[in-house]
Amino acid sequence: MGIFIKIILILIVLYYLYKFLGGEFKLPKKKSSSIDDNDENTLVECCKCEVYITQKEAVKKGKCYYCQECKEEI
Numbered sequence: 911m912g913i914f915i916k917i918i919l920i921l922i923v924l925y926y927l928y929k930f931l932g933g934e935f936k937l938p939k940k941k942s943s944s945i946d947d948n949d950e951n952t953l954v955e956c957c958k959c960e961v962y963i964t965q966k967e968a969v970k971k972g973k974c975y976y977c978q979e980c981k982e983e984i
Contacts, residue, residue, distance in 0.1 A: 956980055 950966035957974035
């Protein structure tokens, strides 16, 4: 019977620690190493003519970006 009370007390202490920390365990978010597709001002290089254009203006095909002129030639 004594071990049951110890387990209950440990669970109560853990519960109050959990509530003290804000009710959730916050894990740090990982930064993505790839290019963020939502960032329109990021410069990317055209795979064909090697001109730098913004990601908003570029056309993505596979892993490559193409400018408007090169897109028509593909």
